[in-house]
Amino acid sequence: MTGQGRAExxxxxxxxxxxxxxxxxxxxxxQIKSRVSLLDLVQQHIRLRKQGREYTGLCPxxxxxxxxxxxxxxxxxxxxxxxQRGGDVIRFxxxxxxxxxxxxxxxxxxxxGVERKQESGAQKERTALRRRILEMNRLAxxxxxxxxxxxxxxEPGRRLLGRRDxxxxxxxxxxxxxxxxxxxxxxxxxxxxxxxxxxxAAGLVRSDNQDFFGERVxxxxxxxxGSPLAFTGRTVSAEDPRKYVNTRExxxxxxxxxxxxxDVARQxxxxxxxxxxxxxxxxxxxxxxxxxxxxxxxxGTALTAEQVRLLARFTEEVVLVFDNDHxxxxxAFKAIEQAAEGNLRTRVGVLEGPAKDPxxxxxxxxxxxxxxxxxxxxxxxxxxxxxxxxxxxxxxPNLRPADLEVALLRVGEVLVKIADPAxxxxxxxxxxxxxxxxxTRVVIRPPxxxxxxxxxxxxxxxxxxxxxxxxxxxxxxxxxxxxxxAVRPDAIRRVRDRLPEQDLEPKERNxxxxxxxxxxxxxxxxxxxxxxxxxxxxxxxxVRRAWAHPPASTDDATVDDVVARIRREITRRRVRAxxxxxxxxxxxxxAEQTALLNTRLADLRREEGS
Ligand SMILES: [Zn+2]
Numbered sequence: 001m002t003g004q005g006r007a008e009x010x011x012x013x014x015x016x017x018x019x020x021x022x023x024x025x026x027x028x029x030x031q032i033k034s035r036v037s038l039l040d041l042v043q044q045h046i047r048l049r050k051q052g053r054e055y056t057g058l059c060p061x062x063x064x065x066x067x068x069x070x071x072x073x074x075x076x077x078x079x080x081x082x083x084q085r086g087g088d089v090i091r092f093x094x095x096x097x098x099x100x101x102x103x104x105x106x107x108x109x110x111x112x113g114v115e116r117k118q119e120s121g122a123q124k125e126r127t128a129l130r131r132r133i134l135e136m137n138r139l140a141x142x143x144x145x146x147x148x149x150x151x152x153x154x155e156p157g158r159r160l161l162g163r164r165d166x167x168x169x170x171x172x173x174x175x176x177x178x179x180x181x182x183x184x185x186x187x188x189x190x191x192x193x194x195x196x197x198x199x200x201a202a203g204l205v206r207s208d209n210q211d212f213f214g215e216r217v218x219x220x221x222x223x224x225x226g227s228p229l230a231f232t233g234r235t236v237s238a239e240d241p242r243k244y245v246n247t248r249e250x251x252x253x254x255x256x257x258x259x260x261x262x263d264v265a266r267q268x269x270x271x272x273x274x275x276x277x278x279x280x281x282x283x284x285x286x287x288x289x290x291x292x293x294x295x296x297x298x299x300g301t302a303l304t305a306e307q308v309r310l311l312a313r314f315t316e317e318v319v320l321v322f323d324n325d326h327x328x329x330x331x332a333f334k335a336i337e338q339a340a341e342g343n344l345r346t347r348v349g350v351l352e353g354p355a356k357d358p359x360x361x362x363x364x365x366x367x368x369x370x371x372x373x374x375x376x377x378x379x380x381x382x383x384x385x386x387x388x389x390x391x392x393x394x395x396x397p398n399l400r401p402a403d404l405e406v407a408l409l410r411v412g413e414v415l416v417k418i419a420d421p422a423x424x425x426x427x428x429x430x431x432x433x434x435x436x437x438x439x440t441r442v443v444i445r446p447p448x449x450x451x452x453x454x455x456x457x458x459x460x461x462x463x464x465x466x467x468x469x470x471x472x473x474x475x476x477x478x479x480x481x482x483x484x485x486a487v488r489p490d491a492i493r494r495v496r497d498r499l500p501e502q503d504l505e506p507k508e509r510n511x512x513x514x515x516x517x518x519x520x521x522x523x524x525x526x527x528x529x530x531x532x533x534x535x536x537x538x539x540x541x542x543v544r545r546a547w548a549h550p551p552a553s554t555d556d557a558t559v560d561d562v563v564a565r566i567r568r569e570i571t572r573r574r575v576r577a578x579x580x581x582x583x584x585x586x587x588x589x590x591a592e593q594t595a596l597l598n599t600r601l602a603d604l605r606r607e608e609g610s
Contacts, residue, residue: 028105028109028114029090029105031109031112031114032089032090032105032108032109032112032114033076033088033089033090035112035113035114036089036108036111036112037073037076038071038073038076038077038078038088038089038092039055039071039073041089041092041093042055042057042071042078042092043313044313045060045096045309045312045313046058046059046060046069046312046313047312047313047316048071049067053072053073053074054070054071054072054073054548054549054550055070055071055073056068056069056070056071057069057071058343059080059082059083059085060095060096060309061080061083061085061095061096062080062082062083063341063343063419063420064082064343065343065420065422065423068080068081068082069081069082070548070549071548072547072548074525075525075529075547076088076089076529077529077543077544077547077548078092078544078548079541079544079545079547079548079549081545081548081549084541086540086541086544086545086548087540087544088532088533089108090104090105090108091104093107093108096309106123110127126251129198129201129251130250130251130252132195132198132201133198133201133202133250133251133252133253134227134228134229134252135198136194136198136199136201136202136204137202137204137220137227137228137229137230137231137252138227138228139189139192139194140177140185140199140202140204140218140228140231141175141177141218141220141228143177143185143188144177144178144179144185144218145172145175145176145177146177147177147178147179147180147184148171148176148177148178148217149168149171149172153178153180153184154178154180156178156180156215156236157176157177157178157217157236158178159236160217160234160236161176161217164282164286164359165286165289165363166282166285166286166289167289170285170288170289171285173264173288174219174220174261174264174285174288175220175222175228176217176218176219176220176285177217177218177220178216178217178218178236179211179212179213179214179215179216179218179233180211180214180215181210181211181214181215182210182211182214183205183208183209183210183211184211185199185204185205185211186199186205186209186210186211196209201250201251202247202250202252203230203231203247203248203250204231204247212233212245213231213233213245215235215236215237215240216233216234216235216236216245217233217234217236218231218232218233219231219232219233219234219260219281219285221246221247221253221258221260221299222258222261222262222263223258223262223263224259224262224263224266224310225263226263229252229253229258230246230247230250230252230253230258231246231247232244232245232246232247232281232299232300233245233246234282246299246300255300255301256298256301256304256306256307257304257306257307257310258299258307258310259296259297259298259299259307259310259311260281260284260296260297260298260299261281261284261285261288261295261296261297262296262310262311262314264288264293265284265288265293265294265295265296266314267293268288268292268293268294268295269294269296269314269315270314270315271293271294272293272294273315273317274294274315274316274317274318274319274347274377275294275295275296275311275314275315275317275318275319276292276294276295276296276318276319276320276321276349276377277295277296277297277298277303277311277318277319277320277321277322277335278295278296278297278321278322278357278358279297279298279322279323279328279331279357280297280323280357280358280359281297281299282359283295283297283321283357283358283359284296284297286358286359286362286363287358287359287362289362290362290365290369290370290373291369291370291373292358292362292373295358296311298335302331302334302335302338303331303334303335303338303339304338305338305341305342308338308339308341308342308344309342311344312342312343312344315344316343316344316345317344317345317346317347318339318344318345318346318347319346319347319348319349319377319380320332320335320336320346320347320348320349320383321348321349321351321358321376321380322335322357323356323357324351324355324356324357325356328357329390332348332383332386333387335383336348336383336384336386336387337417339383340383340384340417340418340419340420341419345382345383346382346383347377347380347381347382347383347386348380348381348383348386348387349376349377349379349380350376350379350380351376352376361376384414384418384423384427385427385430387414388411388414388415388427388430388431388434389434391407391410391411391413391414392406392407392410392411392434392435395407395410397435397436397437398436404435404437407435408435408437408441408442408443411431411435411442412442412443412444415427415428415431415442415444416444424444428442428444429442473507473508474507474508474511475508475566475569477562477565477566477569478504478508478512478566479542480551480562481495481559481562481563481566482511482512482515482539482542482543482546483542483545483546483550483551484546484551484554484558484559484562485515485519486515486528486542486543486546486547487546487547487550487551487554488554488559489519489524489525489527489528490524491554491556491559492516492519492520494556494559494560494563495559495563496516496520498563498567499512499563499566499567501513501516503567503570504566504570505573510536511536511538511539511542514535514539515528515539518531528543532544571604571607574604575601575604575605578597578600578601578604579601581593581597582594582597582598582601585597
């Protein structure tokens, strides 16, 4: 039987069942596990709610509307009943970072402040360089801010900001600065005894020591804790064909992983219950001036999956307020889709009037800006509704039959992008209402992109390598017994003698023995937690399931009852085997064997009845 071989060896190529190489690695794993709280780590990515003693939330690894992701704080273990993934803190980091065991270990070791002795030279160097770049960026922000406000050289920057109605208080909130050009920053660094190489690595100075952002207003792109990772430079010269330049990617900065102004906006997002996503950095800065304190920008890229995940740590809803043009609308559509994949609700705010972006809109509204903005947010339609209605905006389906055909086609193309079946159905019926037709006429079909649906299913997280339900071949009572032992190892005392392992079927025997050997010693839960990574997949799966969501009852009476049920099943199995042997003996005419088997059968039947 194949299932048996699997349980026996348990050393396949499965990523969950890796054997950690002995020695220093073990030490690091232990240090990480003792220092990094799984609950904290998970909460950096999703919102959790306490339910009973466990925590639950929407799974970050597959798309869902109702939480099936559980964290057991005590056991530092997580499990998702939706996609059947589960593991410890390292496995979580692996999946969320889309890296391997090593990569996850690197990140967590850094997070936990654990020194990695066998970290490769190249890795060490990169980590150190990253730190030096961050330090350099911090210095640059300070230096250029000083130049902007406290030196004559900052005059062009002050003029530009004045034209945009950005006052000093506001500018300082965002750490804006001015780079006058020349080699000022380089000489500042030299005087302070810093290496210029680091400034070059940070993308701040050119090889000739000149400011990379010369004659530009500097806008720091900071992480959610306010540490500058990179900069955008806005030219002050009308002739410069490149209005904005950005820091290229460095060990400290990966485009698409950071949201501009999240550090400044996180309080506002929490206060207002939603975030506002804009296109431009000046939109955001001006927004904050007019009380839109929850505004952020994706800066330089279309909204990415990583940015969605980042934002979803702080809120469940984002209002998209993009530029009033075709590009802005296209960007909004992309963002609606991207956000939906990360379980982030969208609404789309429309700027009525001639303003081409939020910056213009707010400045034109002046003291009425807060009231006018409140209207924009209030009127903002849910993302999918906006998209569906917009797709038929230029048509008149009520009057022209030909328009109706086109409208149905276009609506169908939007509907197919909604991955959640229930939500899709709601919008399908709603669309019929909007178009004034019977719901049966609205068909979810992707006329121009027939493969889209298939791709989405894959993206939503069911890779082929995913294992099925754990231990498919185990009986229900046996599974329940293992679950009880996983959360209440001391129950082993009531089980061990009444259920010798040789009575069990081979497919169950190994799992039972492993659990017995592990928790049967003095260690109990702790021992199980330590040994679990070495267990075969299906057993790890079962234990983590039980930890995530313990069996309803684990008291002594239940334990006894479950053991009794397993015993009855064992007896029944034996009876069946003897009856089969009996038939053979009768056919052979073996009277002696027949009598022996009949006696055994009678014994068993008595046992069964008792
Ligand atoms: Zn899941």
